[in-house]
Every structure is written in C-alpha cells, then in structure tokens.
Amino acid sequence: MKTLAVDGVDTKLSLDYEDIRRQEYELITDLLDILPRIDNLGTERLEQVRDALFHADHPFLAVFIGPFSSGKTSILNALLGESDLLAVGPIPTTDRIHILRWGEEPDRMNSGGDVDTVFYPSPLLKKISFVDTPGLESVFQHHEEVTRRFLHRSDLVFLVMLATQAMTSRNLDYLKQIKSYGKKVIILINQADLLSEDERKSVREYVIDQSKAHLGFEPEVWLVSAKEGLEARVGEELDKAKWEASGLQKIEEYVDKQLSDASRLRQKLQTPLQITQNVTQAALTVVRRNQSSLDHYQALNENINRQLDVDKRELEKIVREINDEIAKQFTEASERGGRAIRSLLRVSRALPSIGRGILSLVGLSRLLKNIQGGSAIRLAFEHEKAFEPIYTLPAISDKLGPRLEGKDIQDIDDLVEYARREVKKLPPSIQEKVIGQIQPPARYDREALTALRAELEPIEEEAREVETQYIEHAFQNTLLYVAVWEILLVIFGVALISTWDGVAQSRPELPVALLIGLLALGLLGVLFMPIRGRILANAYANRLLKLQNRYIETITKAADTQIIYGMQLRREAIAPLTRLVTAQAELHNDQLKKLQAAEQEMVKIEAALNALGKKRIPGL
Helix, strand or coil, X not given: CCCCCCCCCCHHHHHHHHHHHHHHHHHHHHHHHHHHHCCCCCHHHHXXXXXXXXXXXXXXXXXXXXXXXXXXXXXXXXXXXXXXXXXXXXXXXXXXXXXXXXXXXXXXEECCCCEEEEXXXXXXXXXXXXXXXXXXXXXXXXXXXXXXXXXXXXXXXXXXXXXXXXXXXXXXXXXXXXXXXXXXXXXXXXXXXXXXXXXXXXXXHHHHHHHHHHHCCCCEEEECCHHHHHHHCCCCXXXXXXXXXXXCHHHHHHHHHHHCCHHHHHHHHXXXXXHHHHHHHHHHHHHHXXXXXXXXXXXHHHHHHHHHHHHHHHHHHHHXXXXXXXXXXXXXXXXXXXXXXXXXXXXXXXXXXXXXXXXXXCCCHHHHHHHHCCCHHHHHHHHCCCCHHHHCHHHHHCCHHHHHHHHHHHHHHHHHHHHHHHHHHCCHHHHXXXXXXXXXXXXXXXXXXXXXXXXXXXXXXXXXXXXXXXXXXXXXXXHXXXXXXXXXXXXXXXXXXXXXXXXXXXXXXXXXXXXXXXXXXXXXXXXXXXXXXXXXXXXXXXXXXXHHHHHHHHHHHHHHHHHHHHHHHHHHHCHHHHHHHHHHHHHHHHHHHHHHHHHHHHHHHHHHHHCCCCCCCCCC
C-alpha cells in the first residue's frame, strides 16, 4: 500500500486520514493471512475482506463507465495529462479493466484476470484512483461480475455519454443498472465543444428530465470536452482557459471538495472497518464453534493418552510378575542352600565333621570325596535340590518377550481400530487433513530382549557354581579350624594326664579343674559348628540376594527398552489422528488469539476514526 499526502487538502486531516488508512490496510492484510485457514468460514467472508482491503488500499475511487467511443478513456488521459496513457480509438481497443493509481514511476501490472493496474505520477492520483472500464456493451455482457465488484467498491461513478447520443434508451438502461448499486452517479456529457450554448443547455435539461421521469431522481450533469482538455495539456504549462472551457476542472474541484470533508473521509474509512468488524465477528463465532466441536477430539486425545498410560502400567506389571517369579526362585534356592549348609554343621554331625577336618589335615580329603562321590557341600545341595530353582530361571525369563509382544500387538490393534472409528466421525473438512495411514506396524522387533539370555547366563552360572565353590571353601576351612582346635585340646589333655601324679601331689584340685576346662573347650568347638553354619547360610543368602538383584535389574533394563519401543509403536500407529487433533487445537487457539488481537486493534482504529477532523481541546 502506498501512503501519500493529499495535495490541496488540509495537511493535518490528510495525514490523519492516511495514518488510519495504513492501520486498516495492515489489519486487513493480517486477517487475510488468518481467515483462509479457518474451517467452515464461507468464501463470501474472504471476498468481503478483500473488498475491505481494496477500500483501504485506495484513497478514493471513481469508476468511469460508458458506451464504446463515448470518450471516457480520453477524459482520463486529459485528467492525468498524458494523451496516450490509455489507448483510444474509433473501435473497441481493449476488453480489459484498468485501475489508475499514483506511482513514482509509470508502470503497468496485471492484477488478476481482466484487470490491469496502471501507476502514474499524476498529482491527481495522489487524491483519487480511477477505474476505466470497457464499453458498457462489453461490461454488462462479459464483465458483469468484475464490474459489479468495482461498482460495489467505488465512492463515485461517472457515466460518460456523447453529446450527440445523450440519454438514449440504452443509456437510460445503463443508468438504471448503475443506480441500483446505490452509488453517487455523475453524468458526463462528452464532446460538449460540438454544441452551441443553447444546445448545451437543452441537452443538460433533457438528461435531467429523463432521469426524473424514469428514475425519480435528478443527477448531476456536467458537460465536458476531452478534446479541449487534451489541448489544454499541450505544452509545458496548462492552458487554464482551455482547461476551464473543457469542464474537466469540475472533476478536480469535486475531488478536492470530497477530500476536504472530514465526514466524507470518515465514511470512506468506516466502510472497510465495518466490513472487517463484521467478518471478524463471524470468524470468531466460527472458530469458537470449531473449538467446541473439537473439544470432543481433544478429549479423545486425552483418552488415548490415558489408555497409553494404562497400557504402560500393564506392561510394567508383566515385568514385575516375571521379576516376582524370579525373586521367588532365588528365595527358594537361598532357603534350600541354607538348609544344606546348616545340615552339615549341626551338633549331631560333629564327630564326622571333625573327622573330615582331620582327613583334610593329613591330605586325605580328596580320597573321601571319591569315596562319597563328591564334596559334602555339593552332595548336601543336591540332597536339598538347592539348584532346581536356579535351573527354572531361564524358562521364567524367556516368558517375558512373548508376553510383552502379545500385549503390544493386541493393544496396537485395539488402538488402531478405535482411531479409525474416530476419524470416520470427524467432519469431512477435518478428515481431509489427516496425513498418513492409521495402521499397525509392519514388523515387531524384540531386539532388546533377544540379547538378554547372554547377560543372564553368567549370573545363573555364578549362582550355581561360584557360590557353591565359595561355600565349599568356607565349609572346609571351618572343619579344619575345628579339627585343629580339638586336636590341640587332646594334645593338651594327654600332656596333662602325663603329669597328673606330680601336679596332683602339690595341688590335687588343679588337674581336675584343668580336665573340666579342656572338656568345656572341646564342647565349645563342637557348639561353634552350628553357629558357623548359620553364619555361612546367612552369607550365602545375602550373596544370592545380590545376584537376584543383578538378575532382576538386567531383565528390567531390557524390558524398559522394550516397553519404550512398544509405546512408540502405539503412538506411531495412531499418530495421524493425534497429530491432527493437536495441530487443530493449536491452530484454533492461535486463530482465536489473533482474532481477539484484531478486535482490540479495531477498537483503537474506530476511536481514531471518530476523532478524525475534530478539533481537540488542549490538555484533553
């Protein structure tokens, strides 16, 4: 939009007018970026806003209409001071509509369809824009829609007719059609230079009388001469006498009068503002209605998210159930192993255990193993079936993959079916915006769980072999310590007996006391064995608990990765619907925000418009 001061008009009024017009133009331009994206807003609303933009983009608009060769193009050339700005001729030279606007340099551009815009640096175009139409014969036969649009937008219509063909029946029909648009109409009688003064008066009175008789109103009728107007432009300076004789100065005077009238300028700016206000209100109603209908689909999105949360919790429950089974097996293994350990170190097995310790001291423990068919610990573990729970772990952990996969596939199928049903319920205008297919994944990847077995086997092996070896080593050491203790006590007892007579003579009570002490210490060694058994059983339980935690942590880590993958598959399967709902909600919120901002801007413009041309009291 070109903002320009209007020559010959009150400078303050002109500047205020241009400032408001610029604000309206920017407001309408912003709205034209928003409105086309509002669903269910009729195209007629966009056309109304484009009309408003046209109003705001043109300072003042006058449309020239008349039959072929009536001289309207020549009149415009004379007004703008360029004889060949627009082509003229005795036969129709163009079938196009021209908008003449001010521009710093002469230029011409196509404005769409049969409309061209001609820019020209004429001072008059700083005040007003002109529209030159083809002959009326063409206008109402082939350009009715385009011309109707320009007549609707115009502030003034000039109906041009030749002096020799003034107010023919056809011209009268044209005037009726033009008057139906409710616009100010001024009749220009061209080639007045061919008439005498009396003929001019007669023609003017005839046109007025015909208008009164057939249309019921008295139009303004100006007699003009495009020829004299062009002749007045010959040379570097305007021939004022010829220009006045041409009658074309009345058009300039009329324009200055219109643009000096604040109420007329206010009305000129009120038109696009009123159009914009009406359309904005209609758009807000539509957006709120769209949002209301979208509430269901926003709730649908929330329902989907809640269902996804439920699905995730159920997947996590499957993992917990598997882990609980695993923990149960580790607990069972711990209890059985504890019983095996305590069974070997109970008091009733003291003598055999001490015997084992003595054989270990003399290096015969391996012989005993061979005789018995294995170490005492391993035999005790086998007797209590302590390893059986560990052997069940692979079967339990291997159930995890199929259960997660089955749950994922079933949930995805259910979600896809649900989403497809909901899409069918969407309005057609929204359905068209669904991008992509709502469908289950083509493949399912269990990669996170396939490598799990390789990580679990070393833990299972450690629970079976490494822990057994540790317990066996601790058991052997316990037997050695007890055997050594008891042997030392026996040696000490033998030494005491060998000196019994001598000691008994000097202190008869001492040997008996020492003997009782030795027996007590021997019994203490025997009692130490069950205590040691409980200590070893507890240590074994604690180490198995650590292995259990490692085992469960390994499974949980892999399961979490698989769950994330499964949840992602769910989201991707129904993403076209959820993306649409989210995007529409964001779009509607953005539209509502921008329309409300436009409303606020309109209030400011209306206040400035009401103050246009009014004197302000200083200090207020």
